[in-house]
Amino acid sequence: MSVDDAEALPERTRRRRAPKPHAAGVKAVAAAAGVSLGTVSNVLNRPEVVSPLTRAKVEAAMASLGFVRNESARQLRAGSSRILAYVMLDAGNPFFTDVAKGVEEAAQAAGLSVFLCTSSEDADREAAYLDLLEQQRVQGILITPIDQNSSRLRKLPSRGTPVVVVDRALDDASHCSVAVNDVLGGELAISHLLELGHERIAYVGGPNTIGQVIDRRDGARRALRTAGKPTTNLIELTTGALTVAEGRGAGQRLAGLPADRRPTAAFCANDLLALGLLQQCVSLGLRVPEDLAIVGYDDIEFAEAAAVPLTSVRQPRQLLGRTAAELLLDESSNPDHEHQRVTFTPELVVRTSTRGTL
Amino acid sequence: MSVDDAEALPERTRRRRAPKPHAAGVKAVAAAAGVSLGTVSNVLNRPEVVSPLTRAKVEAAMASLGFVRNESARQLRAGSSRILAYVMLDAGNPFFTDVAKGVEEAAQAAGLSVFLCTSSEDADREAAYLDLLEQQRVQGILITPIDQNSSRLRKLPSRGTPVVVVDRALDDASHCSVAVNDVLGGELAISHLLELGHERIAYVGGPNTIGQVIDRRDGARRALRTAGKPTTNLIELTTGALTVAEGRGAGQRLAGLPADRRPTAAFCANDLLALGLLQQCVSLGLRVPEDLAIVGYDDIEFAEAAAVPLTSVRQPRQLLGRTAAELLLDESSNPDHEHQRVTFTPELVVRTSTRGTL
DNA sequence: GCACTCTCTTGAAACCTTTCATCCAAAACT
DNA sequence: AGTTTTGGATGAAAGGTTTCAAGAGAGTGC
Numbered sequence: 001m002s003v004d005d006a007e008a009l010p011e012r013t014r015r016r017r018a019p020k021p022h023a024a025g026v027k028a029v030a031a032a033a034g035v036s037l038g039t040v041s042n043v044l045n046r047p048e049v050v051s052p053l054t055r056a057k058v059e060a061a062m063a064s065l066g067f068v069r070n071e072s073a074r075q076l077r078a079g080s081s082r083i084l085a086y087v088m089l090d091a092g093n094p095f096f097t098d099v100a101k102g103v104e105e106a107a108q109a110a111g112l113s114v115f116l117c118t119s120s121e122d123a124d125r126e127a128a129y130l131d132l133l134e135q136q137r138v139q140g141i142l143i144t145p146i147d148q149n150s151s152r153l154r155k156l157p158s159r160g161t162p163v164v165v166v167d168r169a170l171d172d173a174s175h176c177s178v179a180v181n182d183v184l185g186g187e188l189a190i191s192h193l194l195e196l197g198h199e200r201i202a203y204v205g206g207p208n209t210i211g212q213v214i215d216r217r218d219g220a221r222r223a224l225r226t227a228g229k230p231t232t233n234l235i236e237l238t239t240g241a242l243t244v245a246e247g248r249g250a251g252q253r254l255a256g257l258p259a260d261r262r263p264t265a266a267f268c269a270n271d272l273l274a275l276g277l278l279q280q281c282v283s284l285g286l287r288v289p290e291d292l293a294i295v296g297y298d299d300i301e302f303a304e305a306a307a308v309p310l311t312s313v314r315q316p317r318q319l320l321g322r323t324a325a326e327l328l329l330d331e332s333s334n335p336d337h338e339h340q341r342v343t344f345t346p347e348l349v350v351r352t353s354t355r356g357t358l
Numbered sequence: 359m360s361v362d363d364a365e366a367l368p369e370r371t372r373r374r375r376a377p378k379p380h381a382a383g384v385k386a387v388a389a390a391a392g393v394s395l396g397t398v399s400n401v402l403n404r405p406e407v408v409s410p411l412t413r414a415k416v417e418a419a420m421a422s423l424g425f426v427r428n429e430s431a432r433q434l435r436a437g438s439s440r441i442l443a444y445v446m447l448d449a450g451n452p453f454f455t456d457v458a459k460g461v462e463e464a465a466q467a468a469g470l471s472v473f474l475c476t477s478s479e480d481a482d483r484e485a486a487y488l489d490l491l492e493q494q495r496v497q498g499i500l501i502t503p504i505d506q507n508s509s510r511l512r513k514l515p516s517r518g519t520p521v522v523v524v525d526r527a528l529d530d531a532s533h534c535s536v537a538v539n540d541v542l543g544g545e546l547a548i549s550h551l552l553e554l555g556h557e558r559i560a561y562v563g564g565p566n567t568i569g570q571v572i573d574r575r576d577g578a579r580r581a582l583r584t585a586g587k588p589t590t591n592l593i594e595l596t597t598g599a600l601t602v603a604e605g606r607g608a609g610q611r612l613a614g615l616p617a618d619r620r621p622t623a624a625f626c627a628n629d630l631l632a633l634g635l636l637q638q639c640v641s642l643g644l645r646v647p648e649d650l651a652i653v654g655y656d657d658i659e660f661a662e663a664a665a666v667p668l669t670s671v672r673q674p675r676q677l678l679g680r681t682a683a684e685l686l687l688d689e690s691s692n693p694d695h696e697h698q699r700v701t702f703t704p705e706l707v708v709r710t711s712t713r714g715t716l
Numbered sequence: 717g718c719a720c721t722c723t724c725t726t727g728a729a730a731c732c733t734t735t736c737a738t739c740c741a742a743a744a745c746t
Numbered sequence: 747a748g749t750t751t752t753g754g755a756t757g758a759a760a761g762g763t764t765t766c767a768a769g770a771g772a773g774t775g776c
Contacts, residue, residue, distance in 0.1 A: 042724090435734045
């Protein structure tokens with residue numbers, strides 16, 4: 001991004017605006033329909049208990065007055081919210097929007113709505129959103145956290161806001177988590193590269209505070225150990241974020257190395273990095289996979305459509321989101337809910353970027 | 359999407375959960391700190407008017423009780439919300455997440471938070487979110503609407519919720535809008551293809567209820583007329599949505615045509631369609647651009663990294679979002695706000711998918 | 717006709733905060 | 747010393763909804 005926005009000069013046209021309105025509440029509706037406050041409330045919340053005739057009168061009054069229920073007041077009195085929130089790491093990463101889709105599916109099935117928030121890998125933003133959501137008394141929070149040990153995160157459930165951690169297996173007794181085994185994923189990727197005969201392999205990822213980055217690297221190391229190779233064969237290229245732009249930067253660094261010291265393969269902590277790396281390397285004249293084999297992670301939709309279709313580690317994205325939402329719903333409705341740690345298994349999808357054309 | 363989720367069997371581990379908590383309000387804080395309700399409220403909202411000593415006492419009490427302000431009650435009494443919402447067409451389209459990034463930037467600068475909602479091109483979902491947000495009394499709504507003539511949308515501002523329409527130039531006196539000239543964009547795309555000598559051109563897009571789809575097609579037709587060609591040279595392939603999967607479907611249909619009737623170029627209503635089309639055509643053996651030139655729309659980040667780098671019509675995405683948010687903020691704070699219609703100009707970015715290798 | 721159900725409707729209390737006019741004590745004047 | 751000013755703290759009222767115990771009518775059975 002950020003290539004964007006060459007500050008184009010827009011055309012503007014102006015208009016005067018309409019005067020400020022004033023809202024009608026249940027009281028006004030009750031008066032207009034000639035019934036009591038309680039009846040209006042019943043129409044809103046338990047329509048079956050009010051007679052068809054009165055209900056019709058009340059509904060007509062609502063329509064003609066343009067009544068809009070004040071959710072703050074409702075929630076204050078009733079104590080419950082009909083909203084879930086999902087705090088994502090990065091809305092620009094299709095992996096998370098796919099997870100979000102799963103969340104929405106499950107929420108919709110339960111009659112709830114979902115608000116999406118994005119921390120953009122910034123701890124302060126994440127903290128600000130968590131505070132806000134807690135103050136809003138949302139029914140629950142789904143989050144892919146930046147810092148899984150944040151005290152804010154741990155305190156939330158004890159104060160009454162259920163939390164489910166998504167895409168991170170967190171061994172904390174205070175909430176559920178749903179994850180994919182990232183260590184195994186890293187192992188799958190590297191084993192595949194080792195089988196293809198690669199010896200010097202780069203690991204592209206960062207910052208090293210993000211759990212996914214760490215686990216995938218650990219898996220990579222484990223694969224090396226299992227194969228009896230020294231883990232120094234894994235050359236780490238640390239990036240500042242998990243974005244296409246950072247991937248390009250890593251490609252620049254990689255391509256700059258002399259051919260005899262350059263790794264013959266790269267395993268990237270996610271597909272955005274891999275796509276950036278791929279693009280940069282190709283444009284600098286490296287052939288993929290001949291000069292450099294590349295493995296990504298997440299198997300986002302664009303991985304298959306890349307310049308060289310990308311080998312990647314697939315995760316069940318929507319299922320992840322759906323499961324997380326279901327756990328959250330269970331936690332907030334089922335009195336003897338037990339916290340769970342659900343772990344899915346990733347799967348390697350081999351494409352041209354490692355295997356070449358067959 | 360939806361290729362996802364082969365219903366992997368996860369492992370689950372269970373744990374007993376902690377007992378239910380109970381919240382502390384201002385009253386409890388006041389008691390604990392030995393001050394009055396009003397003082398606690400002052401610490402929260404106007405810390406400068408309370409003496410450092412009492413403030414410290416109150417803050418200590420808050421911390422030890424784990425006080426969390428009840429935003430519903432605050433909002434009910436104070437009447438104002440600190441939240442904006444952006445209702446997107448499709449969170450899976452990087453174009454919209456880039457717009458969202460611009461919105462967040464502007465909101466953050468003004469000390470507000472943004473909730474993202476996604477209608478997924480479903481009119482009912484859009485309606486449900488609009489109702490919800492209105493009931494929440496959010497400070498304002500940014501929306502890329504499915505149906506720009508929705509009565510719900512038009513009524514919103516008259517009831518007190520400011521609305522700014524994003525990526526659609528809407529000539530309605532009730533709200534601001536920020537858009538990019540889609541007709542011009544379509545024209546740019548087709549003129550480019552005409553210059554390259556193409557005669558039979560496909561237009562891939564749909565459903566035809568979406569404004570962007572219509573405008574870009576109209577621009578395409580206009581370019582043909584300007585060049586003195588019949589608009590029947592534009593062969594319409596209507597899709598059910600603006601997604602990669604639908605693009606693949608269109609590719610299937612296109613590649614199935616006999617070579618002498620098949621268009622030599624395709625203009626897609628967005629990049630997701632174009633990427634799907636590209637991928638499918640290539641895998642069916644068509645060469646791009648020799649057998650089929652392709653032009654996309656939006657110039658998302660993945661367009662450049664595609665199998666064949668995609669020619670596309672670029673829009674100032676973040677700027678679009680930022681401008682929209684600024685208009686919304688002006689509307690809700692400036693008493694003599696005037697509604698505006700801001701129109702940016704798109705730009706054609708030529709890449710290999712039309713021009714071939716030079 | 718009387719007692720009793722049953723179906724709807726009612727109105728006051730409660731939810732938690734913010735606001736604002738008032739009050740207090742100490743400091744600053746005359 | 748007496749009066750005004752000032753910096754802080756106070757507490758009752760208000761905001762729009764839901765809840766719930768209680769009431770009102772109409773219908774039923776004897």
